[in-house]
Amino acid sequence: MNDLTLPDPGVEHVRDALGDAGVYKALLESTKAIPWKIDWASKRFAYIGPQIEALLGWPQGSWQTVEDWAARMHPEDRDRVVGYCVSQSQAGVDHEADYRAMTRDGHYVWIRDVVHVVRRPDGEVDSLVGFMFDISERKKAEEELLRLHRELEQLSMTDGLTGIANRRMFDLRLENEWGEARRSGNPLSLVILDIDRFKQYNDAHGHVAGDECLKRIAGVLRGLAQRARDVVARFGGEEFILLLPDADEDAAGRMAAACVDAIADLRIPHAGAGAGIGGFVTASLGVGTARPGPDAAARAFVAAVDQVLYAAKSGGRNRIEMLEQG
Incomplete structure (x- = not known):
C-alpha cells in the first residue's frame, strides 16, 4: 500500500488524497458518527449525513438551516447550547457541546456535537464542519454513577x-x-x-x-x-x-x-x-x-x-x- 502524505488534516485534503469523492462520501456515511457542514454566511446546512434519519427519525432533507437544529433541541438545553456554539464559532474556536436532541416521535437522544471552524484565507469564518455522536448510553452510565454517588453520600x-x-x-x-x-x-x-x-x-x-x-x-x-x-x-x-x-x-x-x-x-x-x-x-x-x-x-x-x-x-x-x- 502506498503511503499517503497528508499536508493538512482538513476535510478537503483528505478527500483529495483519497482521490475519489465517492469513496470519501462512502467512508463518511458508513460511520455511526453523523457528519455535517454548515455555511456560515447563510446559516444553512450544506450537508448532513443520512445516518441522522436512523438516529432521530427526521429525514435528511429536513435539515435545512440552523433553526432546524435549534428547534429540535430540548428546551432546557437550547439557549445554553445555541449561545455557546454561536459565540465559539464567531470567535473561530473549535468546540464541543452535549445536548438532548428531539426525535421525530417526541423522545430525546443525547448528542455530542464536535465542531471545527473553517476559515477563509482572510481569517473570516467560512463554514462549520463537524460530527454528531449518539452519547445516550454514556449519559445513562454517567447518570447512574451520579445517582450511586448521591446515594452513598446520603448514606454517609x-x-x-x-x-x-x-x-x-x-x-x-x-x-x-x-x-x-x-x-x-x-x-x-x-x-x-x-x-x-x-x-x-x-x-x-x-x-x-x-x-x-x-x-x-x-x-x-x-x-x-x-x-x-x-x-x-x-x-x-x-x-x-x-x-x-x-x-x-x-x-x-x-x-x-x-x-x-x-x-x-x-x-x-x-x-x-x-x-x-x-x-x-x-x-x-x-x-x-x-x-x-x-x-x-x-x-x-x-x-x-x-x-x-x-x-x-x-x-x-x-x-x-x-x-x-x-
Missing part, C-alpha cells in the same frame, strides 16, 4: 440504625447555620436529648429492644421538626440533637417540651433498675439559644448545651434545663 450522612441525620451531617449543618446566624443576627437554638438509664433498659430488655426504642424515639423527634432547615440527628449512643435555625428561647423551650410529651406518649415500658416515671422510658434535655458574635464558636455552644443536659440528668432526670444567656 445518615445514621444507619434510625435513618435520621448522623453526627457528620449535624456538624456540617451546624457550621453552615452558625455562619448564617452570625451574618443575619437571628437566633440559633439547640435541643440535646439523652434517654434516661438506657444502659439499664438494654440490660432488662435486650439490645434488639434497645435498637427499636432508639428508632421509635428518632421517629417522633423527626416528626416534630417540620421546618425545612431543622435538623434531627443522632448525636451518639442514646443521645439526640435538634438544630433549630431562627428559633429563639421560647420556640426552643416549646420544642423541648413537645419532645418530652412525644416520648411519654410512646409509653415504651422500662423494666430496668431506676426506671423512669411510671415504668416507661423518659429523657433528659438541655436547651440553649445563641446569637453568634464574631468571636463565638459553634463547638463551645454545643458543649455548653451538653453541660446543661447533664445538669438535667444529675438533677433527677426526665427534666428540661435551659442554658442561661450570658
Whole structure:
C-alpha cells in the first residue's frame, strides 16, 4: 500500500488524497458518527449525513438551516447550547457541546456535537464542519454513577440504625447555620436529648429492644421538626440533637417540651433498675439559644448545651434545663 502524505488534516485534503469523492462520501456515511457542514454566511446546512434519519427519525432533507437544529433541541438545553456554539464559532474556536436532541416521535437522544471552524484565507469564518455522536448510553452510565454517588453520600450522612441525620451531617449543618446566624443576627437554638438509664433498659430488655426504642424515639423527634432547615440527628449512643435555625428561647423551650410529651406518649415500658416515671422510658434535655458574635464558636455552644443536659440528668432526670444567656 502506498503511503499517503497528508499536508493538512482538513476535510478537503483528505478527500483529495483519497482521490475519489465517492469513496470519501462512502467512508463518511458508513460511520455511526453523523457528519455535517454548515455555511456560515447563510446559516444553512450544506450537508448532513443520512445516518441522522436512523438516529432521530427526521429525514435528511429536513435539515435545512440552523433553526432546524435549534428547534429540535430540548428546551432546557437550547439557549445554553445555541449561545455557546454561536459565540465559539464567531470567535473561530473549535468546540464541543452535549445536548438532548428531539426525535421525530417526541423522545430525546443525547448528542455530542464536535465542531471545527473553517476559515477563509482572510481569517473570516467560512463554514462549520463537524460530527454528531449518539452519547445516550454514556449519559445513562454517567447518570447512574451520579445517582450511586448521591446515594452513598446520603448514606454517609445518615445514621444507619434510625435513618435520621448522623453526627457528620449535624456538624456540617451546624457550621453552615452558625455562619448564617452570625451574618443575619437571628437566633440559633439547640435541643440535646439523652434517654434516661438506657444502659439499664438494654440490660432488662435486650439490645434488639434497645435498637427499636432508639428508632421509635428518632421517629417522633423527626416528626416534630417540620421546618425545612431543622435538623434531627443522632448525636451518639442514646443521645439526640435538634438544630433549630431562627428559633429563639421560647420556640426552643416549646420544642423541648413537645419532645418530652412525644416520648411519654410512646409509653415504651422500662423494666430496668431506676426506671423512669411510671415504668416507661423518659429523657433528659438541655436547651440553649445563641446569637453568634464574631468571636463565638459553634463547638463551645454545643458543649455548653451538653453541660446543661447533664445538669438535667444529675438533677433527677426526665427534666428540661435551659442554658442561661450570658
